[in-house]
Amino acid sequence: MQPVIETQELCKVYGQRRAVDGVELHVPEGCVYGFIGPNGAGKSTTMKMLLGLVHPTAGRVCLLGQPMTERNRLALLRQTGSLIESPSGYPHLTGEENLQVVADLKGVPRKDIDRVLEIVDLAGDRRRKVGQYSLGMRQRLGIAMALLGSPRLLILDEPTNGLDPAGIQEMRDLLVHMPERTGATVFVSSHLLGEMEQMAEQVGIIDHGKMLFEGPLQALQRHSRGNYRLRVLQPQKAVPALQARGVPARLEKGALTLPPLPDAALAAAVQAVADAGAGVVELTAHTKSLEEIFLSLTQTREVK
Amino acid sequence: MFLRCFRAENRKLHASPIWILFFLLPVISAVYGTFNYLQNLGILQDQWYSLWTQHTLFYALFFYPVLVGVYAAYLWRLEHRGHNWNLILAAPVRPLALFLAKYVVVLKLVLLTQLLVFGLYVLCGKAFAHLPGWPPVQTLLFLLRGLVGGQCVIALQLLLSMLIRSFAVPVFLGLAGGVAGMLCASKGIGLAFPYALMQVGMNANKSEDLLAGQYGGFLLASALWLALFLALAHLLLTRRDVRA
Ligand SMILES: Nc1ncnc2c1ncn2[C@@H]1O[C@H](COP(=O)(O)OP(=O)(O)OP(=O)(O)O)[C@@H](O)[C@H]1O
Ligand SMILES: [Mg+2]
DSSP states (O other): OHHHEEEEEEEETTTTTEEEEOOOOOOOSEEEEEEEETTTSSHHHHHHHTTTSSOOOOOOOEEETTEETTHHEEEEEEEEEEOOSSSSSOSSSHHHHHHHHHHHHHHHHHHHHHHHHHTTTOOGGGSBGGGGSSSHHHHHHHHHHTTTTTOOOEEOOTTTTTTOOOHHHHHHHHHHHHHHHHEEEEEEEEEHHHHHHHTTTTTEEETEEEEEEEEEEHHHHHHHHHEEEEEEEEEHHHHOOOOOOOTOOEETTTTTEEEEOOOHHHHHHHHHHHTTOEEEEEEEEEEEOHHHHHHHHEEEHHOO | OOHHHHHHHHHHTOOOOOHHHHHHHHHHHHHHHHHHHHHHHTOSSSSSSHHHHHHHIIIIIIHHHHHHHHHHHHHHHHSSSSTTHHHHHTSSSHHHHHHHHHHHHHHHHHHHHHHHHHHHHHHHHHHHHOOOOOHHHHHHHHHHHHHHHHHHHHHHHHHHHHHHOOOOHHHHHHHHHHHHHHHHHHOGGGGGGGHHHHHHHHHHHHHHHHHHHHHHHHHHHHHHHHHHHHHHHHHHHHHSSOOO
């Protein structure tokens, strides 16, 4: 299947800084794709290049199967909805008037406004001034603007930025159902892996302008599996039992640290420790933070 | 495409505070002009023409560039704030159409302002200066010429406010431009400077016609300045990266 977004060797250099450095994206149609990276990684810059807001120093962008050029840029934008460095909008106008401004610019009939207000659940606040909206409402208004005209592709830059946990959950529910509800492919950025775990099927990870990983979320989760901490009453009995099974264990602060193991192997190891009479008290899984995953991704990459 | 942008631009003016200024400045300039006229009846003997110069001298010199500067700065401030640059430039419209829409919106406002200025001129002439009859038709022509020359100022102020994120700096530049325009006009090189085109068009400082026999040059200069500013706007909007 033709990817909805494809980039080749996409670069953007600001002075000496390579903000985006050889990024290759492949976003399949009909999915939610999470574009993840810490602050300053180059997410917004990449998204702006996809929309032609920033001119790439080098590389190519293909949207919806066509290489983007000056000539077909408007045609491609017509099928794309975006929210970059949110929230935007005109605070002195009402929510509805804001949507009318965007509908006019996109050449979309007015009645589409009712549809998008319904989707983002702002129909009740349509006559209020956007200046009085909460941050979460402004973010949802931004999504509504992007949804006008039923685009095939949505490019959303950190739509959960600044929201409280409830707001984040709402946004997540909104986005995860977007492909089935509107048929759009969703390309959404975040600096939190955890946020993406519950909505993205595909993920791309970027740091210092370089792609570290791209693929299905499950493949990434293999990288994110961290060490286990096993607390026992008598560590001196546990260590030989583990070594006998070939599981390297370290004793740290009164507990054993085990490396990432497949579930079956882990169960067997714990069984062996219990059989040795060490007295199993607690087993905790440690999931890696995004930074640690970055580290492990960078290291595996250098080994390759 | 242009009409879509124009409609969007018009909508942004709803409930906007610039309407206060729209009424305030012409009224100040009319009060000041009438007062000046009545104080100097000894020298100002051309009746309606004299009142016209008093009404429009300060309007063309100070108030017009400031007013246009504020209109332009306000329209761009709407985009500078928040991240609206991303919003408008990711819309499927040509960037020049966005600029042209703002230009026409300001032109519309200025047309209304000019009519207000004329209305106040007639009102003051009858009510306070007790002038006989009605103002000469020529003053209407001056008004129209002011618009033709003044539209260069609109394009220039829009360009300045697009580039300069501050609200006050472009307005101040407009004020300085107005003063510089007066100097140019008095040296007879008014056609070479956009701010002066407005002043000679309005016939703001003399009772005799400043443009007699120069219409061709005046129209050409106005058109050339406009073309230059539009070309610059197009280049800047398409070649530069968006900084929201
Ligand atoms: N206009 C610019 N001029 C110079 N440097 C820039 C410009 N825009 C971005 N950068 C730099 O490029 C890098 C990437 O910035 P970008 O905004 O794309 O990061 P990001 O991943 O979106 O970060 P965040 O999570 O903070 O939004 C940063 O180091 C930033 O300082
Ligand atoms: Mg960003």
